[in-house]
Amino acid sequence: MYFVLSARGEPRQPSYRSLREAGYIEGQNIAIEYRCAEGKRDRYPELAAELVRLKVDLIVVAGGTGTQAATNATKTIPIVMVGGGVDPVEAGFIESLAGPGGNVTGITNLNRELGGKRLELLKEAAPKLARVAVLYDPAILGTAREVKEDLPGVARGLGLTIQPWEVRDGDSFETVFAALNKQRSDGLYVHGRGPLIGANIRRVTGFASKSRLPSMYAFRDAVDAGGLMYYGADVPDSYRRVAYYVDRILKGAKPGDLPVEQPTKFELVINQKTAKQIGVTIPPDLLARATKIIR
Numbered sequence: 001m002y003f004v005l006s007a008r009g010e011p012r013q014p015s016y017r018s019l020r021e022a023g024y025i026e027g028q029n030i031a032i033e034y035r036c037a038e039g040k041r042d043r044y045p046e047l048a049a050e051l052v053r054l055k056v057d058l059i060v061v062a063g064g065t066g067t068q069a070a071t072n073a074t075k076t077i078p079i080v081m082v083g084g085g086v087d088p089v090e091a092g093f094i095e096s097l098a099g100p101g102g103n104v105t106g107i108t109n110l111n112r113e114l115g116g117k118r119l120e121l122l123k124e125a126a127p128k129l130a131r132v133a134v135l136y137d138p139a140i141l142g143t144a145r146e147v148k149e150d151l152p153g154v155a156r157g158l159g160l161t162i163q164p165w166e167v168r169d170g171d172s173f174e175t176v177f178a179a180l181n182k183q184r185s186d187g188l189y190v191h192g193r194g195p196l197i198g199a200n201i202r203r204v205t206g207f208a209s210k211s212r213l214p215s216m217y218a219f220r221d222a223v224d225a226g227g228l229m230y231y232g233a234d235v236p237d238s239y240r241r242v243a244y245y246v247d248r249i250l251k252g253a254k255p256g257d258l259p260v261e262q263p264t265k266f267e268l269v270i271n272q273k274t275a276k277q278i279g280v281t282i283p284p285d286l287l288a289r290a291t292k293i294i295r
Helices: 013-021 041-052 064-073 111-125 143-157 172-183 194-199 201-210 235-250 272-278 284-289
Strands: 002-006 032-036 058-062 079-084 104-108 131-136 161-166 187-190 215-217 229-233 266-271 292-294
Touching: 013 235, 032 041, 041 058, 041 064, 041 194, 058 064, 058 235, 064 079, 079 235, 104 235, 111 143, 111 187, 111 215, 111 229, 111 284, 131 143, 131 172, 143 161, 161 172, 172 201, 187 201, 194 201, 201 272, 229 235, 266 272, 266 284, 272 292
Parallel strands: 002 032, 002 058, 058 079, 079 104, 131 161, 131 187, 187 215, 215 229, 266 292
Antiparallel strands: 229 266
């Protein structure tokens, strides 16, 4: 039996298909327990502790906040992380990518390294861009430092000025939106995801569209919800790799001996319908590089 802890609900379909391909069929030779934080990050420790008491054989956990809760709850049950942008070495989850040690392994999605590339692509989409509002949740591991220390240097090289804005709860969004209307930013970059931003993403994309702001997001769901652009790891491909770790660990491999993988496939998704709504003409060469265009 293994346990899935996530912000949004059940595992993605690619992980199901890959598990079946590896010979695991739920209800026959594997049992799966699900726990969902429902957008509330303070539920993670409670859920992790509760399910560790079930003595599951393996934990699959999405995101850095969930991984932190799982590692706090157990140092013995194997943990497979997936989809988190936090640096797992810096966060203390593992010793190194090549030799994780301990009870954690899995996939890290490199959000920190991709921040500069996202700004570059946003600038390509809107060449007149000068001031970019960066929306982030400081409770997400490492995010505040990335926004305040890493992004400004990259932004300067692109001729951009970063305007950081924190959201700490659901009420923060309207306060930030009101301030952004006064600041007259030229674009919006939503850095990271986390339960709070994920639960309020339609409010964010709605604001960006209403304010005619070209927007870039660190997670694919945002573009499906009306955001302009997403660039990052191919998440379905990452979830497919979950089955590899599950299979190896259930067959006796130690998580500390399985190297943590970085993504090899990336997506650039552009919502052309949103572009037209906000009056942005995406350059043809950028459209040609997109892996998916929403029309």
